Amino acid sequence: MNQDSFIRSLRGELKGLDPHEIEDIVADYCEYFRDGIASGRTEEDIASSLGNPRHLVRELRAESSIKQWEERKSGGNFVRMLGALVGLGFLNLILLGPVLAIITVLFALFVASIALLIAGVAALLVAAPGSGLDQLVTINLPDLDMSSEDSAAFVGLILVFVGSAWTILNYYLSKWTGTLLIKYARLNFQLIKGTA
Structure with missing residues (x-):
């Protein structure tokens, strides 16, 4: 060429x-x-x-996404950085496995925190006096009488609190994971280029 x-x-x-x-x-x-x-x-x-120019551009895009995330740690920049690292990972199988595992775990944690929040809000709605939702939804927990509105409200508040705390924890875990992924990706860039 x-x-x-x-x-x-x-x-x-x-x-x-x-x-x-x-x-x-x-x-x-x-x-x-x-x-x-x-x-x-x-x-x-x-x-x-x-x-190969294709490989060079994937590295350039990954590096650009990493810099954007370092400058502004937003959810969108984090997703773009992960996407670029996955794209780079197809070239470097050493990078692909850990990135996909981390994405899967972070996604599962995010889904679990949202499910807790939704369950908590649903329990609060069931507990709302006169809502009529207690006829449609039943909450059965062992050793806890959920027939009263107070019990449903208590469980709802606990679920909302735990879901909120978990969501905040996921946010900081994602930031910390992003920082580690950047270090890992840069080490792989150096290994690919032979400068490490």
């Missing part, structure tokens, strides 16, 4: 990014080719040392 075909392939893989960012990335690789040619290397040798 020569410089033209490498740059053309790189541009194709960069579609969807900001046009200014694409031009910056392409300019960096053109400069790398210029420096290599000036030092006596062939275009094919330089392209070969750079690797």
Whole structure:
């Protein structure tokens, strides 16, 4: 692969990014080719040392997502970072397994916390005087008389409290996990490039 075909392939893989960012990335690789040619290397040798443009772009996207999450730790940036790491993981199977396991555990914890919140709200609604929902929904817990509205309200409050606490814990666990994933991904980038 020569410089033209490498740059053309790189541009194709960069579609969807900001046009200014694409031009910056392409300019960096053109400069790398210029420096290599000036030092006596062939275009094919330089392209070969750079690797597959598709793999390079996946690494660039993952690194960009990581930086966005580090700058602003929001839920959307976390999901984008995980998606980029999963995409990179298909290239690096060492990274893929742990990332998928972490995503699965975080998702299960999130679903469980939402289920607790919903169950708590439902119990509070059943306990509301005159709601009539106590005829539709029954709550049976061993050794606890749930026939009174007070008991249903008590259980509802406990479930809402536990679900809220669990949701907050999931938030901090996700932030901590994101930080560890970034360190793990960067170590893998270094191993792939041979700089570790």
